[in-house]
Amino acid sequence: xxxxxxxxxxxxxxxxxxxxxxxxxxxxxxxxxxxxxxxxxxxxxxxxxxxxxxxxxxxxxxxxxxxxxxxxxxxxxxxxxxxxxxxxxxxxxxxxxxxxxxxxxxxxxxxxxxxxxxxxxxxxxxxxxxxxxxxxxxxxxxxxxxxxxxxxxxxxxxxxxxxxxxxxxxxxxxxxxxxxxxxxxxxxxxxxxxxxxxxxxxxxxxxxxxxxxxxxxxxxxxxxxxxxxxxxxxxxxxxxxxxxxxxxxxxxxxxxxxxxxxxxxxxxxxxxxxxxxxxxxxxxx
Amino acid sequence: xxxxxxxxxxxxxxxxxxxxxxxxxxxxxxxxxxxxxxxxxxxxxxxxxxxxxxxxxxxxxxxxxxxxxxxxxxxxxxxxxxxxxxxxxxxxxxxxxxxxxxxxxxxxxxxxxxxxxxxxxxxxxxxxxxxxxxxxxxxxxxxxxxxxxxxxxxxxxxxxxxxxxxxxxxxxxxxxxxxxxxxxxxxxxxxxxxxxxxxxxxxxxxxxxxxxxxxxxxxxxxxxxxxxxxxxxxxxxxxxxxxxxxxxxxxxxxxxxxxxxxxxxxxxxxxxxxxxxxxxxxxxxxxxxxxxxxxxxxxxxxxxxxxxxxxxxxxxxxxxxxxxxxxxxxxxxxxxxxxxxxxxxxxxxxxxxxxxxxxxxxxxxxxxxxxxxxxxxxxxxxxxxxxxxxxx
Numbered sequence: 304x305x306x307x308x309x310x311x312x313x314x315x316x317x318x319x320x321x322x323x324x325x326x327x328x329x330x331x332x333x334x335x336x337x338x339x340x341x342x343x344x345x346x347x348x349x350x351x352x353x354x355x356x357x358x359x360x361x362x363x364x365x366x367x368x369x370x371x372x373x374x375x376x377x378x379x380x381x382x383x384x385x386x387x388x389x390x391x392x393x394x395x396x397x398x399x400x401x402x403x404x405x406x407x408x409x410x411x412x413x414x415x416x417x418x419x420x421x422x423x424x425x426x427x428x429x430x431x432x433x434x435x436x437x438x439x440x441x442x443x444x445x446x447x448x449x450x451x452x453x454x455x456x457x458x459x460x461x462x463x464x465x466x467x468x469x470x471x472x473x474x475x476x477x478x479x480x481x482x483x484x485x486x487x488x489x490x491x492x493x494x495x496x497x498x499x500x501x502x503x504x505x506x507x508x509x510x511x512x513x514x515x516x517x518x519x520x521x522x523x524x525x526x527x528x529x530x531x532x533x534x535x536x537x538x539x540x541x542x543x544x545x546x547x548x549x550x551x552x553x554x555x556x557x558x559x560x561x562x563x564x565x566x567x568x569x570x571x572x573x574x575x576x577x578x579x580x581x582x583x584x585x586x587x588x
Numbered sequence: 589x590x591x592x593x594x595x596x597x598x599x600x601x602x603x604x605x606x607x608x609x610x611x612x613x614x615x616x617x618x619x620x621x622x623x624x625x626x627x628x629x630x631x632x633x634x635x636x637x638x639x640x641x642x643x644x645x646x647x648x649x650x651x652x653x654x655x656x657x658x659x660x661x662x663x664x665x666x667x668x669x670x671x672x673x674x675x676x677x678x679x680x681x682x683x684x685x686x687x688x689x690x691x692x693x694x695x696x697x698x699x700x701x702x703x704x705x706x707x708x709x710x711x712x713x714x715x716x717x718x719x720x721x722x723x724x725x726x727x728x729x730x731x732x733x734x735x736x737x738x739x740x741x742x743x744x745x746x747x748x749x750x751x752x753x754x755x756x757x758x759x760x761x762x763x764x765x766x767x768x769x770x771x772x773x774x775x776x777x778x779x780x781x782x783x784x785x786x787x788x789x790x791x792x793x794x795x796x797x798x799x800x801x802x803x804x805x806x807x808x809x810x811x812x813x814x815x816x817x818x819x820x821x822x823x824x825x826x827x828x829x830x831x832x833x834x835x836x837x838x839x840x841x842x843x844x845x846x847x848x849x850x851x852x853x854x855x856x857x858x859x860x861x862x863x864x865x866x867x868x869x870x871x872x873x874x875x876x877x878x879x880x881x882x883x884x885x886x887x888x889x890x891x892x893x894x895x896x897x898x899x900x901x902x903x904x905x906x907x908x909x910x911x912x913x914x915x916x917x918x919x920x921x922x923x924x925x926x927x928x929x930x931x932x933x934x935x936x937x938x939x940x941x942x943x944x945x946x947x948x949x950x951x952x953x954x955x956x957x958x959x960x961x962x963x964x965x966x967x968x969x970x971x972x973x974x975x976x977x978x979x980x
Contacts (some may be wrong), residue, residue, distance in 0.1 A: 310794040353852070408626065416630025419814035420822065420850045425741040430828050439826055484882060511792055517628045556795035563795070564787045 305436040307557050308550060315441035315549020316449035317511060321504035321522065322529040323456065324497030326541045329530055331473045332490055334384065335392050338399040339501055340519030341406035346372040346502025348410065351419045361424050365448075365506055367552040372502020377495035384494065385487065403519045410516040423533055445507055452500070457500040457538045465484050469493055520574065532574045534581015544581075545576075616655045617914055619903060620677035622698070623688040623713075624665035631814070631846060632690040632892050633662065636712045639896030640687070641890065642880045643904075651904045652912035659683060665690060667697040669841060674701045684914040685710065690892075692716040692760050699723040706916030708906075708923070712899040715890050716760045717975035720943045725916055727923050727942040728934075729902055730895035732973040733764035733862045736839055737811065739948045739968040740861040741772030744807060744837055747902050751781050751805040752837075757812050758785040765811035765839055767976060773809075781805050786812070793823045800834065801827060807835035810842055814890075816853050817842035827855030835859065840962065843953055845890040847962045856960065858953045863946050864891040864932040865962035876931035891932075898930045898944075902937070934970070940975045 325339040345366035353359040353367060387395050423441060430439045460466040472479040472486045480486050533544030548567055555566030621640060623633035637660055649656045659681060670749040677683040687710040689695035695714040699722035702709040711728040713721055720726050756762035770780050781803045784796050800808050812820055824836055840862020843855060866877060866888050880889040909922040927936030935946045948971050951962035
């Protein structure tokens with residue numbers, strides 16, 4: 304019972320770290336970026352290449368995955384994405400789904416279509432018993448990292464000057480620029496940060512979720528569920544949504560395997576009917 | 589001026605050559621190979637096509653006075669594409685034989701084309717038993733799920749395994765595997781504690797594995813397509829199921845030779861049943877593996893590649909028997925009852941069902957000279973597909 308809860312939390316945390324970058328672009332920058340999973344995949348592949356080809360420690364791969372994905376994000380934001388901020392949502396969707404397909408084809412070409420595997424350092428693999436509850440070490444590691452990140456993210460957005468600049472830029476771009484805020488720079492950094500988080504998620508998820516060129520498509524639905532249930536105006540909304548979905552998914556599959564896969568979607572529908580603007584919406588938006 | 593004249597002369601010569609060529613060259617038999625070369629099942633396509641090409645590299649491209657030409661097309665693993673490509677190959681390119689088909693639905697989509705155009709179709713990968721029933725122009729060189737799930741049941745019952753949980757992917761082949769393992773295992777006195785079906789697109793095995801663990805069986809029988817299988821393997825070890833005394837037995841898809849080596853330690857000791865292992869000890873297989881690796885240095889030939897290789901072997905042998913006649917009925921008559929020695933061991937085509945008869949090996953994953961290999965330790969000789977054998 305507690306083991307299931309624990310697994311659910313770990314899975315939810317992973318979903319959160321993967322999707323929270325999307326919260327930032329979708330909610331704060333109002334850009335529908337379906338290619339979010341592509342950045343996660345980039346992070347995953349960075350880890351695979353570093354570990355399997357060059358034998359670099361897993362712990363160094365995580366920040367590297369973040370940095371590389373963030374750099375790719377920055378590059379694409381400057382060259383492509385920034386021209387579409389003012390475009391209609393349909394254009395954004397078409398553009399970003401195009402990027403997804405290009406990323407899939409490119410990954411398949413360079414890395415091959417097979418499932419990529421990494422071998423974790425021994426201290427992270429296996430499980431231990433804590434008061435009779437079986438706990439996977441890697442899942443515990445995931446929970447800790449993700450919890451720290453969630454808190455940090457919330458603090459950055461609500462307490463720092465950068466956070467307030469970002470929120471100002473989103474709420475009213477023209478006034479923010481008039482006040483001397485470098486809006487394009489703020490957006491570029493935010494986008495890069497969101498992509499970097501996705502990359503980190505991809506690197507951490509490679510062990511639990513697997514990694515192959517179709518990663519961005521396979522998990523796009525999960526990202527979108529987390530963001531749509533959680534709402535896009537806060538960090539805590541998607542965080543709770545991801546946890547809820549993770550636990551519901553794992554518990555559903557454990558207790559009622561026959562209909563397990565549907566639980567997560569049923570939950571989403573109920574949530575969207577009850578709170579159409581997300582768990583913690585800022586009122587009538 | 590000079591340039592232009594040279595160009596024109598060159599063009600004239602080239603044209604002349606083109607016109608003269610068909611007359612001079614021997615008759616060509618085109619084989620349309622339809623495979624998922626991109627998308628989630630790209631590794632299947634890559635292995636099968638590499639196997640087929642290896643055969644041609646080893647045996648040459650002429651048989652019974654005909655030149656064999658391979659046309660490889662990508663269907664990306666979607667059935668409507670497979671069907672469209674099959675029609676194009678037959679109508680536009682004049683392909684006389686179709687082959688490939690990475691997945692069951694893809695093979696099924698081609699069956700009507702094969703029947704209507706009387707085009708022999710060789711299934712090189714897909715594994716659901718019923719495929720060969722869909723058209724009398726379909727034959728198979730891979731294997732069927734019932735064929736290699738059943739011996740795993742026999743082995744389990746004979747090796748002091750009493751209680752088993754089955755865990756399979758919830759689609760055609762998975763259900764085939766579950767059904768035949770269960771049937772055999774129960775008939776031999778075993779007990780199935782629980783049957784778990786996992787959705788095909790399933791990111792995390794945690795809840796299912798926990799369920800297996802809590803059921804406390806002696807072993808868990810698994811069928812998953814190869815990519816998902818490797819992921820499962822890691823989580824199986826991580827959750828400590830092996831430490832809890834639960835054995836992992838599976839079909840060979842889970843310990844796919846292509847990725848087995850990257851699975852690392854958790855895979856060691858897994859017992860699987862399948863028709864081919866890269867480590868199979870025979871002169872034919874050594875020659876095959878060497879030729880395969882020469883052309884594809886970073887790949888290990890797996891069971892799919894040997895399906896592609898034997899598919900070509902079947903086409904060559906049938907053409908030799910018909911003396912180059914590729915019309916559907918003559919070709920299929922020649923296919924029935926063919927037998928040859930494949931890298932996997934002796935194989936033949938069942939004259940009644942056009943499905944393959946072959947040995948199924950029980951293997952254990954072991955570390956051989958620093959590489960993980962499926963090491964064979966027991967052979968079930970010349971097995972037919974049980975599903976079609978039973979139907980009669």
